[in-house]
Amino acid sequence: MRFKTSVRNIQTFSKLTASLSSLGKVAWVRLDDTNVRFTIIPETGTQVWASFSILSIFEDYHIQSNASSNTINLELPLAPLHRALKSALNATSASIRLTKRDGIPVLSLTIITNTISSGNSASGFLNLNQSGTQDPFGDHAFREEALDAGRDREAVVTQDIPVRVLTAVSVEGIHEPRVREPDANIILPSLLQLKAISDRFTKLSLATNSGVVRGGGVNTVAPKLELSANMHGSLKLSISTDTLNISSVWTGLTNPEIAPDPGEDGEAEIRPDIRLKAQGPDAWATVRIDGRDWGRVLSVGRLGGRVIACFVNEHALILYVYLQNFDDEEDSVLTYYISSFTA
Amino acid sequence: MTILNFTLNPEAISKMHDALVCLGKFNEAVSIEASQDKLVLTALNSSKSAYASFTLVGNKFFTKFHYKQPLVRGSSQSREKFSCKIYNKALLSVFKGRVGDPSRERETAIERCEVTVQDGEGQARSRFIVKIICRHGVIKTYRLTFESVAPMHAQFTKANVNNHWAISSRTLREFVEHFGPGTEQLDIYSEDGRVSLTSYTEKIVSGNEILKQPLHTTIAVDTLEFTEFSVEEQLHIVVSVKDFKSIITHAGITATVVKACYSRPASPMQLTYTDGGGVLSEFILMTIGEVRSKSATPIPNVSRAASRAVSNRPASRQPPDATSNSGRATPSEMPPPPRTASMRERETGKSKMTRPSPPPPQPSIPSDALFVPAADGDQVWDPVNYDDDDDAMLLWDQDRGEEHNHSATLNSTRTQQNQNHPGDSRDDQNIRLAPTQRLGPTQSMTEIKGMFDD
Numbered sequence: 001m002r003f004k005t006s007v008r009n010i011q012t013f014s015k016l017t018a019s020l021s022s023l024g025k026v027a028w029v030r031l032d033d034t035n036v037r038f039t040i041i042p043e044t045g046t047q048v049w050a051s052f053s054i055l056s057i058f059e060d061y062h063i064q065s066n067a068s069s070n071t072i073n074l075e076l077p078l079a080p081l082h083r084a085l086k087s088a089l090n091a092t093s094a095s096i097r098l099t100k101r102d103g104i105p106v107l108s109l110t111i112i113t114n115t116i117s118s119g120n121s122a123s124g125f126l127n128l129n130q131s132g133t134q135d136p137f138g139d140h141a142f143r144e145e146a147l148d149a150g151r152d153r154e155a156v157v158t159q160d161i162p163v164r165v166l167t168a169v170s171v172e173g174i175h176e177p178r179v180r181e182p183d184a185n186i187i188l189p190s191l192l193q194l195k196a197i198s199d200r201f202t203k204l205s206l207a208t209n210s211g212v213v214r215g216g217g218v219n220t221v222a223p224k225l226e227l228s229a230n231m232h233g234s235l236k237l238s239i240s241t242d243t244l245n246i247s248s249v250w251t252g253l254t255n256p257e258i259a260p261d262p263g264e265d266g267e268a269e270i271r272p273d274i275r276l277k278a279q280g281p282d283a284w285a286t287v288r289i290d291g292r293d294w295g296r297v298l299s300v301g302r303l304g305g306r307v308i309a310c311f312v313n314e315h316a317l318i319l320y321v322y323l324q325n326f327d328d329e330e331d332s333v334l335t336y337y338i339s340s341f342t343a
Numbered sequence: 344m345t346i347l348n349f350t351l352n353p354e355a356i357s358k359m360h361d362a363l364v365c366l367g368k369f370n371e372a373v374s375i376e377a378s379q380d381k382l383v384l385t386a387l388n389s390s391k392s393a394y395a396s397f398t399l400v401g402n403k404f405f406t407k408f409h410y411k412q413p414l415v416r417g418s419s420q421s422r423e424k425f426s427c428k429i430y431n432k433a434l435l436s437v438f439k440g441r442v443g444d445p446s447r448e449r450e451t452a453i454e455r456c457e458v459t460v461q462d463g464e465g466q467a468r469s470r471f472i473v474k475i476i477c478r479h480g481v482i483k484t485y486r487l488t489f490e491s492v493a494p495m496h497a498q499f500t501k502a503n504v505n506n507h508w509a510i511s512s513r514t515l516r517e518f519v520e521h522f523g524p525g526t527e528q529l530d531i532y533s534e535d536g537r538v539s540l541t542s543y544t545e546k547i548v549s550g551n552e553i554l555k556q557p558l559h560t561t562i563a564v565d566t567l568e569f570t571e572f573s574v575e576e577q578l579h580i581v582v583s584v585k586d587f588k589s590i591i592t593h594a595g596i597t598a599t600v601v602k603a604c605y606s607r608p609a610s611p612m613q614l615t616y617t618d619g620g621g622v623l624s625e626f627i628l629m630t631i632g633e634v635r636s637k638s639a640t641p642i643p644n645v646s647r648a649a650s651r652a653v654s655n656r657p658a659s660r661q662p663p664d665a666t667s668n669s670g671r672a673t674p675s676e677m678p679p680p681p682r683t684a685s686m687r688e689r690e691t692g693k694s695k696m697t698r699p700s701p702p703p704p705q706p707s708i709p710s711d712a713l714f715v716p717a718a719d720g721d722q723v724w725d726p727v728n729y730d731d732d733d734d735a736m737l738l739w740d741q742d743r744g745e746e747h748n749h750s751a752t753l754n755s756t757r758t759q760q761n762q763n764h765p766g767d768s769r770d771d772q773n774i775r776l777a778p779t780q781r782l783g784p785t786q787s788m789t790e791i792k793g794m795f796d797d
Contacts, residue, residue: 019724077555084523153567153568155564157561157563158562162555299724299725302724
């Protein structure tokens with residue numbers, strides 16, 4: 001079993017792991033010839049199935065496995081991976097390979113980085129000494145350097161992340177959730193705005209709730225945000241507690257056309273989203289979601305991608321997050337499955 | 344009777360703060376030793392495997408420094424040194440760092456700080472008195488209690504040291520920042536002009552626990568990265584990575600050169616640097632006993648064995664004046680009340696009482712952007728940790744809880760705030776938003792516009 005690749009897009013990979021690690025500690029990673037897939041199934045909360053074409057993150061990708069269709073399945077802790085990638089943010093190159101250290105399988109991340117202070121080691125002192133002296137003619141504008149100092153010095157950083165190699169049998173039973181056709185599809189507004197307002201609503205309801213139960217000291221009831229969309233370009237976020245009721249409405253958003261699933265015979269009945277659209281702008285599809293969990297989901301906004309939200313009324317919300325700036329956009333998508341709480 | 348008084352300018356105050364933060368990572372108490380021309384702050388960790396000391400040079404670090412030799416009890420001889428021990432958190436709450444909102448800082452900027460140490464017997468009071476003189480004539484006075492004990496000093500003999508290197512503190516800090524949390528040891532090794540620094544742990548784990556293993560990090564660099572490098576080839580020297588990190592974090596604050604000296608495994612390593620402003624820093628770390636072979640297989644118990652070896656090493660000893668003035672140091676004759684235990688008791692008791700209104704942590708994002716935080720850092724995407732401020736209340740005035748801080752005595756609310764000092768447990772995985780916005784009652788029209796206009 002072999003796996004070795006260069007990381008082509010360290011920033012994206014790092015942002016991806018940051019977003020995923022807010023939802024779960026460990027990811028199931030499935031690698032094959034064409035795709036790399038991260039799956040997070042926490043005990044409670046949102047499931048993520050993130051699939052990428054190899055070239056959106058990696059290059060010089062080599063995989064060799066005895067399992068059918070050349071796949072490798074790994075269980076990978078996300079926090080160490082993210083920490084390791086942090087070392088690579090300013091790197092000139094980074095590569096990953098699957099290997100063993102002291103008998104334990106590890107993903108070994110090799111990072112080659114220029115030590116930025118190789119020139120600084122001396123100039124740090126120069127600055128210190130010169131800070132007091134004025135230089136009216138700017139003669140010191142030319143920094144004199146030793147012949148040696150111009151040379152790039154490299155530091156090679158190796159970060160070993162412990163992993164478990166999973167057998168194909170142990171993961172074959174895990175499938176992506178199946179959800180009925182959505183009632184409303186809408187492209188979400190700026191996630192930064194949405195996150196800031198959602199976080200504020202959640203905080204407000206936590207504050208008002210805890211204000212009431214203070215003394216009792218129990219604050220286990222997580223606030224439920226109500227998120228609704230119609231098929232006329234509006235998205236509504238609201239929260240209600242005993243003492244307050246607030247909502248924010250976005251208008252002028254796009255309801256994308258979702259191609260009907262070719263497997264179903266779509267002609268037989270009218271699709272639910274078309275039906276909702278016919279009912280006019282006052283017809284909403286609504287889900288109730290945990291405010292904290294939603295805040296963690298929205299951390300995917302750091303990837304800066306386009307997000308389509310599919311509402312299955314009173315049942316589930318599915319987010320499709322597309323990576324920005326990739327031609328093969330359709331191949332690289334993070335899918336979030338968020339189930340709705342009952343009212 | 345006043346034994347010591349000295350004055351610090353704002354820059355020296357923040358340097359004092361930096362030193363105290365560093366010392367706090369070794370021991371909860373700081374030993375202070377004053378003599379004619381210097382003040383020495385030290386801390387020895389509980390297993391006696393790490394020792395930190397900062398020498399503040401009298402005529403360089405301080406604006407004013409005056410030490411009046413106290414008389415030895417019952418004789419006319421004077422003592423050359425005065426020493427005491429103070430709870431680090433108490434000092435940290437007085438000597439604040441550079442943190443804080445600069446615009447607010449300007450209003451209450453600190454102009455200088457005057458410290459007086461009084462020691463006396465019987466009715467006379469033994470106190471460490473700090474006066475912070477701020478602008479607009481605001482004076483904050485803190486009276487701290489101390490314990491009169493002579494410090495333990497670790498000594499490093501340079502006689503048979505054959506390995507030494509020196510490197511820019513910034514470069515070294517850059518290396519150390521690659522080390523993730525959770526590892527225990529740091530191995531320093533060199534061969535063929537390459538130096539490798541490896542952060543690892545020796546815990547043996549199996550099954551599901553494997554995934555909980557910390558990152559194993561190796562940094563390999565050219566010896567040219569060092570300003571000086573003279574070390575035996577293929578020698579493995581192992582120290583505690585946590586101690587090493589604590590030191591380098593402090594060293595990296597100023598651009599300086601860190602020098603290391605050591606001989607063999609199981610002998611101490613010395614790290615020294617100066618900041619050019621009258622602070623000499625010295626650290627002595629115990630290195631771990633056994634030489635790690637090249638194909639290192641985990642050796643359990645090594646670290647425990649090492650710390651045992653350290654605890655009875657001859658290097659640490661009582662300074663001579665502690666024995667010559669033993670009468671002063673014995674508890675029976677110790678001046679009035681202050682004991683560390685009672686200090687701690689008061690701390691904890693108080694911090695419980697003041698719990699409901701902790702001062703707001705420093706916002707990492709300017710809170711005037713009411714809804715949409717400035718999108719300058721990647722952290723804005725991190726989930727908000729609501730659990731962190733479970734005491735969040737709707738307050739009209741977020742500063743209300745701080746009012747009583749201006750009272751003249753040491754207040755544990757401040758102490759609490761300092762417990763959260765970012766340097767304490769900077770766990771890179773837990774970068775999260777500080778609760779950015781307390782709820783303001785209103786928002787100005789401009790902010791509303793700013794939000795929906797784009």
